[in-house]
Amino acid sequence: MEIQTIDASLLAKMFLSGAKNLEAKKEWINELNVFPVPDGDTGTNMTMTIMSAANAVSELKDADMKTVAKAISSGSLRGARGNSGVILSQLFRGLTKVMGSYDEVTVEILAEAFEKAVQTAYKAVMQPKEGTILTVARGAADKAQEMKGKTDNIVEFAEAVIAEAEDVLSKTPDMLPVLKQAGVVDSGGQGLVCVLQGAYDALIGKEVDYEPVAAGETVVKAASKVKTTVEFVIESDKPLATYQIKEIKSKIEALSVGNVIDLKIGDEDTTAKEEAKAAPAEPAKEMGFVSIATGEGLTSIFTELGCDYMIPGGQTMNPSTDDILSAVEKVNAKTVFVLPNNKNIILAANQAAAICEDKKIVVIPTKTIPQGITALISFDADASVEDNESNMTEEIKNVKTGQVTYAVRDTMIDDKEITKNDWMGMGDSGLLSVNADISVAFKEMIDEMVSEDSAVVSIYWGEGSDQEKAEALGKEIEEKYPDLEVEISEGGQAVYAYIVSVE
Helix, strand or coil, rough: CCCCCCHHHHHHHHHHHHHEEEEEEEHHHHHHCCCCCCCCCCHHHHHHHHHHHHHHHCCCCCCCCHHHHHHHHHHHHHEEEEHHHHHHHHHHHHHHHHHHHCEECCCCHHHHHHHHHHHHHHHHCCCCCCCCHHHHHHHHHHHHHHHHHCCCHHHHHHHHHHHHHHHHHHHHHEEEEEEEEHHHCCCHHHHHHHHHHHHHHHCCCCEECCCCCCCCCCCCCCCCCCCCCCCCCCCCCCCCCCHHHHHHHHHHHHCCCCCCCCCCCCCCHHHHHHHHHHHCCCCCEEEEEEEEEHHHHHHHHHHHCCCEEEEEECCCCEEEEHHHHHHHCCCCCCEEEEEECCCHHHHHHHHHHCCCCCCCCCCCCCCCHHHHHEEEEECCCCCCCCHHHHHHHHHHHHEEEEEECCCCEEECCEEEECCCCHHHHECCCCCCEEECCCHHHHHHHHHHHHHCCEEEEEECCCCCCHHHHEEEEEEEEHHHHCCCEEEEEEEECCCCCEEECCC
């Protein structure tokens, strides 16, 4: 088969097919994550990112190349979730910036677009790491440049580029020892390959229905004529706020394993207008805060410390760039500090800061809940934005964080053998403890965190623990380390039975 140009209609079909293939493989991709924590990370985040753009593309009618490109770029940028999702959105941003300037795309233009995509994605990451989705994307871009001088046939070009991407992906374990020890390839790179493979299917006119693929499966099944429609009815005794509607949508979309579902809950425009009317017409203050956390206890702690708006989310549900922008809009301040409190949310927060036009967003790169709490405590309302940013960023470096959760599969990390359902104590730089007994895993983690300079240990208990168990562990810490002050609070967080800070 020979195809020498791609028009707007074919580009839209290819993008939607790539999105569907990624969605079908998301659970399989989730299983490739190195750390066996119950978070449903990379595959889910990349799928929700691309589906945000797929919804935008699906709504277009007889659109030209510029319009399709804009829908892909804008939809993925605003819908980006997690580091993998943000990088994917930046790849689309660079790709479509080139393609949107033409009515039809040739091999030469595609090669230029691939190169721009990689440049854009690398710029979005402060410290790019090889052996990741970036490496796979760069391998594809290099092959695209090579093929530019060899063929005008886009099918031949695409086959070579995808084959190279697959080859680079297979080598990612040799680039990152942690992948090799876990026996997996990079999950983000695998997600990108799935997108490319799906797009290729549409390019050659292949009619397939990408059914969900579980861990270990790679088969794309033949098209089925059976379509299932699921309707969700949400009942509420009062109007839902916009952020509540978005949260409900996010959770429903995360459950989707089939076709893209158009979700609409109530009259969102009316709800938004009612919120605007109800908002107090007060002068904007100089500085405000948006923070991300899950659990009633943690939400209360952040609110009591002065956080203006809380976005529900964290390890199991990374908020999108648009979620962060919407939250910032609700804070009546000229400058809004955003506390991601999770290393997988920082890039989305940075992306929100780059997109926001009417306010200044300052992202404090908090990677954990304790760092976020320390940042808020360090805030000085009488200091300047710049001084607060500098001070908070410096103070969070003094916080050690430990988190206890359970393993969802057998694996090997940092030379520690992990069995499914074992409890793991994870620190800032890696795995600190593993044990079938949660108390033992907790105490071994604390031993690794405490030093002669330590003064305070704060324990936030959540799902998998309770006040009595937390207090018993706190008492053991005090007995072993009599110079330490131990504080215990209910966090209510999911996934982690304990979140601990040592300062």
